[in-house]
Amino acid sequence: MSAPTATRPGTIPPAGRTASPVRLRSSRTAPKRRSRRSIGLTLAMGLVLLYSLAPLFWLLVNSTKTQEGLFSSFGLWFDDDFALWDNIARTATYDDGIFLRWLANTLLYVVLGAGGATFLAVLGGYALAKFDFPGKKGVFAVVIGAVAVPGTALAVPTFLMFSQMGLTNTPWAVIIPSLISPFGLYLMWTFASEAIPTEILESARIDGASEARTFFQVCLPLLTPGIVTVLLFTMVATWNNYFLPLIMLKNPDWYPLTLGLNAWNAQAATAGGEAIFNLVITGSLLTILPLIAAFLLLQRYWQSGLSAGSVKE
Amino acid sequence: MNKTLTRRGLLQGSAVAAALALSLTGCGGGAPTAQQTVSSSAVEEALQKGGKLTVWAWEPTLKKVVEGFEAKYPNVDVELVNAGTGNDQYTALQNAISAGSGVPDVAQIEYYALPQFSLAKSVTDLSQFGASELKDTFTPGPWASVQAAGGVYGLPMDSGPMALFYNKEVFDKHGIAVPKTWDEFLEAGRALKKADPNAYIANDTGDAGFTTSMIWQAGGKPYKVEGSNVTVNFSDEGSSKFTETWQKLIDEKLLAPVGSWSDEWYKGLGSGTIATLPIGAWMPGNLSSGVAEGEGKWRAAPLPQWEEGGKSSSENGGSSLAIPAAGSQAALAYGFLEYSNVDDGVKTRIDGGSFPATAKEISSPEFLNAEFKYFGGQQANKVFAESAQNVVQGWSYLPFQVYANSIFNDTVGQAYVSDTKLTDGLASWQKATVKYGSEQGFTLKE
Numbered sequence: 001m002s003a004p005t006a007t008r009p010g011t012i013p014p015a016g017r018t019a020s021p022v023r024l025r026s027s028r029t030a031p032k033r034r035s036r037r038s039i040g041l042t043l044a045m046g047l048v049l050l051y052s053l054a055p056l057f058w059l060l061v062n063s064t065k066t067q068e069g070l071f072s073s074f075g076l077w078f079d080d081d082f083a084l085w086d087n088i089a090r091t092a093t094y095d096d097g098i099f100l101r102w103l104a105n106t107l108l109y110v111v112l113g114a115g116g117a118t119f120l121a122v123l124g125g126y127a128l129a130k131f132d133f134p135g136k137k138g139v140f141a142v143v144i145g146a147v148a149v150p151g152t153a154l155a156v157p158t159f160l161m162f163s164q165m166g167l168t169n170t171p172w173a174v175i176i177p178s179l180i181s182p183f184g185l186y187l188m189w190t191f192a193s194e195a196i197p198t199e200i201l202e203s204a205r206i207d208g209a210s211e212a213r214t215f216f217q218v219c220l221p222l223l224t225p226g227i228v229t230v231l232l233f234t235m236v237a238t239w240n241n242y243f244l245p246l247i248m249l250k251n252p253d254w255y256p257l258t259l260g261l262n263a264w265n266a267q268a269a270t271a272g273g274e275a276i277f278n279l280v281i282t283g284s285l286l287t288i289l290p291l292i293a294a295f296l297l298l299q300r301y302w303q304s305g306l307s308a309g310s311v312k313e
Numbered sequence: 314m315n316k317t318l319t320r321r322g323l324l325q326g327s328a329v330a331a332a333l334a335l336s337l338t339g340c341g342g343g344a345p346t347a348q349q350t351v352s353s354s355a356v357e358e359a360l361q362k363g364g365k366l367t368v369w370a371w372e373p374t375l376k377k378v379v380e381g382f383e384a385k386y387p388n389v390d391v392e393l394v395n396a397g398t399g400n401d402q403y404t405a406l407q408n409a410i411s412a413g414s415g416v417p418d419v420a421q422i423e424y425y426a427l428p429q430f431s432l433a434k435s436v437t438d439l440s441q442f443g444a445s446e447l448k449d450t451f452t453p454g455p456w457a458s459v460q461a462a463g464g465v466y467g468l469p470m471d472s473g474p475m476a477l478f479y480n481k482e483v484f485d486k487h488g489i490a491v492p493k494t495w496d497e498f499l500e501a502g503r504a505l506k507k508a509d510p511n512a513y514i515a516n517d518t519g520d521a522g523f524t525t526s527m528i529w530q531a532g533g534k535p536y537k538v539e540g541s542n543v544t545v546n547f548s549d550e551g552s553s554k555f556t557e558t559w560q561k562l563i564d565e566k567l568l569a570p571v572g573s574w575s576d577e578w579y580k581g582l583g584s585g586t587i588a589t590l591p592i593g594a595w596m597p598g599n600l601s602s603g604v605a606e607g608e609g610k611w612r613a614a615p616l617p618q619w620e621e622g623g624k625s626s627s628e629n630g631g632s633s634l635a636i637p638a639a640g641s642q643a644a645l646a647y648g649f650l651e652y653s654n655v656d657d658g659v660k661t662r663i664d665g666g667s668f669p670a671t672a673k674e675i676s677s678p679e680f681l682n683a684e685f686k687y688f689g690g691q692q693a694n695k696v697f698a699e700s701a702q703n704v705v706q707g708w709s710y711l712p713f714q715v716y717a718n719s720i721f722n723d724t725v726g727q728a729y730v731s732d733t734k735l736t737d738g739l740a741s742w743q744k745a746t747v748k749y750g751s752e753q754g755f756t757l758k759e
Contacts (some may be wrong), residue, residue, distance in 0.1 A: 006728040068606050163412040250369070250396040250405060250415065266398045268603060269574035271473070271595040271630055272373050272667055273398075275603030277576055 063087060063282040070277055087282040094279055101253065102260035105288075106239060108171060109256055113178030114234035121181050121230050124189025126219060130201060143189075146182035161246045170233050173248035174256070178238050184230040191226035192219070220254075226302035232294065239291055257287045336631065347567035349443035351644055356442060356651070359644040363388020364422045365513035366642065366649055369396045369406065370421035372470065374665030378658040381507050385657070390646065399423060402611035410435050416639040418646045422467060423632040424458035425522065425710045425718070430710040431466035433580070434520035436635040438464035442647045450655055454628040462540065463574045467633030468654040469670035473593020474700035475526060475629045482610040482688070483512065483588045491614050493528045495558045498589075499735045502567035503586055504539070513569035514562070516587045519729045520573055522630060523591075529627035529708045531619050534744075536711050543711060544758045545746050546742070547739040554619050555656060556735040563729060593618060593629035594617065601687045608686065610709035613693040615700060626700040627708070632669065638679065669696060675701055713753060717746045 061078055062070060064087070069079035091099050128139060158177055159168065167173050196219050204214040220227075242258045249255060252263060261283050268275035368375070370390055385397045394417065395400045409415040413625035414437045422430060430436045444465040448456060455469030472544055484501075487508040502514030517523065528535060533551020537544040562568050569587050571577045581587035582604045590596065600611060616626055632666055634640045634654060652658050659671050663680065674680055676696045685693045711717050724745055725738035 067603075070576070072606070159408070161410060163409075163414050167415065168412075168415055247405075248410070252390075252395050263395060263397075266371075266401075267373075268342070268576075268579070270371055270373070270398050271471070271593065272598040272665070273371075273602075274373070275579060275599070277579075312658055 017177070023138050033098075047130055059281065059285050059288075065278060065283040066282075067275065067278045070281075083278070084282070087278055088286070091279045091282045093278065097287075098252065099257075099260065099283055102255050105171070105256075106256040106287075107172050108237045108244075109178065109241070110235055113175045114231065114238040115216060116175070116179045116228060117184055117234040119181060119182040119233045120221060121184035121188045121234075122220075122227055124185045125190075126186075126187045126192045126196075126215060126223070126227075126278075129192035130196060132200070136278075143182050143186055147186055151177070151237075154248055157242050162248065167195045168248050169250050170256070171254055174241070174245050174254075177244055178234075178241065181230070181234050181237070184234055187230055188223070189227075192223060195222050195226060199241065203238075225301045232298055235294060236291060257283070261287065326336050329746040346693075348440070349445070350441045350562050350599045351443075351647075353443065354646050356648045358374055359387045359642070360389060363390070364645055365390045365392065365643060366419065366645055367392045367394060367417040367654075368421075368634075368649065369394050369402060369420040370419075370634070371395045372421055372662075372667070374667045375421075375625045375653065377661050378653050378666060380495060381657055381661055382652050384534055385652070386473065388646070389649075389651065399426075400719065401716060403429075406430075409636065410639055413639070416637045417715065418636065418640040418642050419649055421470065421632050421633055422635045423630065424455065424469075424628065425571045425714045426523070426550065427459060427467055427633055427716055428461055428710050428712040430635065430637075431461040431464070432541075436466050437638050437640075437643050438608050439468065439647065440465050440635070440649075442469065442644070446646075447655065449674060451670050452672050452675055452701045452704075453706065454701060455631060455633070457706065457708070458631070458710075459633050463711070464608065466649045467635035469631070469633050470654050470668040471631050471667045472701060473595050473596060473630035473668065474531065474695050475627055476590060476596075476693075476700055477616050478590040478592065478596055478611055478612050479614060480567060480582075480585055480588050480607065482584045491612075492617045493615075494621055494623075495617045495619055499558055499561055499567070502562055503565065506565070507565055507634040512586050512588060513581075514567050515591065516569035516571040516574045516578060516581060517559075517562075517729070518570055518575065519722055519726035521718035521725075523573075524555070524721070525710075526593075526627045526629040527559070527591075527703060528552050529553045530616060531627070532705060533717055534709075536709050538709050538712060541754070542758070543750055545711070545750070546613045546759055547743050552642065553736070556739065558749040560728075560735045563735065568729075569736060581759070583607050585610075593631065594668040594700065595630060597685060597687060597693065601666075607691045612688050613685075613692055613696045615696055618697055621736055622700075624703045626703040628704055629684055631668075711750070713746075713750055714748055717742070720745055720749075 007301060058076060064079065064082050064084040065079045066074060066083045068087075069081065097113065118249040128136065154177070162168050162173050162176075167176070200218060200222075201214060204218050209218070239256075240258060241256065242262075243261050245254075245256050249259065252260065255263065261280055264276055264283065265280045267273040268277065334370055334506070363386065366389055370393065375393060379393050383389060383391055387490060394664045396405045396417075402419075402421070406416070406420055406422075407568060409417075420436075422436070427436075431438075440463075447465075450502055451469045452472060452474075454474065454640075455472045459465055459469055477492075481609070483505070488502050489501050490497070490503045490541050498514065499548060503704075505512050505514050511526070528547075528551050531551040531554040533555065534545075535545060535547045535549065535552055537546075571581055571587065578587070582590065582600070583606045599615075600607060604611075614626075618625065632652050636643050636650070640646060653662075661676055663669050669675055671681075675694075681695050681698060682692055683694055684690045686759040720740060724742035725735065727741075728735040729731040745759060747759055750757045
């Protein structure tokens, strides 16, 4: 985390030799920067871009088609009739508007689950970074170990435990496991140790601020980029969560969007079920929109959060 | 992870089954019918008293049935839960039974999966409510499917007597006659391929339900179940009839390599590249909603025969409603089963496009004379009803068919994508099935 970036030889311009050591560390301020354009890399980047955008493009194109249009038209271009608005209206009203219920459920799980996970990660990360207490190394080992265990592996034991507690088939079965984010905690820990100078804490204490006040008024603003980063991570994880709700929830009234869309998709494979591929596709489009919006809105923080800790001033 | 859990559930279940089978030795075939111990007035009383009933089902017409039921019995509150389709739901049900909590009062269970639950006594024997008396209420195929060890473990909800759905437009265009035997089916497949290289007589990438139904129709009896003694043998005459013809269809690439229920499948059914569909009689609903552009082009015909002039048929799909043994409101649950599968609910479901399993409805003029707009005004129910009467008797599924079907693609499925022959595929399916069954505590013979 504290590796000086300036040791990369390519980033040191010849003129930099006379510059102050501080300037050396920042390639952005280096004068006479050579153009480092590479056709090969640009091409490879373009391919990756195409690879990531093609499914989105497909989704966008096909959400404008009717159920029949999906089969009769070319998959990667628009059909003659533009049915997007109709599809959206039907998605929202199909089966007594259950889609909106799923959307509300997902929002609930994200606000309580991801919000709670972020809050706990910030508290824990700050404490681990700025306070010394016995057993800290042990906590470190546990957290690092927990990062390595995929949530999917814990889903079944959690299910058995929750079913004994009578919590399955309730929203709590999704929210409570979502509250734990070892990776978020680890991220907040490293971020807090970099972003909050111990001197600030000391001066706050000397000025007579309580620990709570120091945390909320002095440290939280400094932690904002890290918080947003963790929030985005946990939001994406909770929004896309599939396996945990799959085994925890049986009642469609508590489904998040992921499970609901899957149920709609499965309808086409059911005797007597109605095939609604167009609504599944439109529903999927509507499902990813909030995530895209969250990323665009929080992008600025996200970037500074990612690079946090990589540069030591 | 999920699978492990299921297997564990199965293990416990079948241990119970094995123990029970020991005490019930000899109760296999001509077993005595259990006596009614709960009177119908007790069921009626439970219905009037009311309560909350959880029903796990994915069958779409049940929603209306529940509305009707709640209107008739205002004190009962039914929570209809779609806990997944088919396998997903069985996994969830098995998990709930193992965990001992969250078990529904009523569950939809397909005929092929019912033995798994009935042998483990995970579902209630309904003879105690007098269900044994309902023999003549239901058509023979579904009724046989809910019997096990002298008990009745579910009430048939719908059925799928097989028929041949075909795209008349395609057949007319190329001047091909609708096949009456499987040999003619093969010929038609060749003729169609010749006329239009992009068109296929049917689609098949290996489907356990379809293959077993085909062997069933051919008179094969690969599974024999008596208590915990299970025989699996795919080398009988019926099975080889099927493999011989089907191997030719595979070898000559006459079958579209498209899995059923995929979006490609729906597309092929609409565009005419998949010309026929040998499948259960519940298909019309799916055709009209999933293949709307095929309206007027499709027709239904009797399933092609293995012998000229034959009249044999089999069941494909269909499900029952059963009462999980862990529930505490069996009488109330049985009241719902009766309403849905014997009384008023049947009509509600037929109106919703479901194919009935009750003898009365299947032979009523109103049902038989119904004209299907989708099939160009054809009275298709006549075809289906005849098929229902001609279902070959004596078929049984394995008490672990859900698992067996789940490994079908690893074994028989190979015949569709490699040089493996269908017979070899069936042999390795048999081997894997036998191995699994023995692990579960059954006595297996090949």
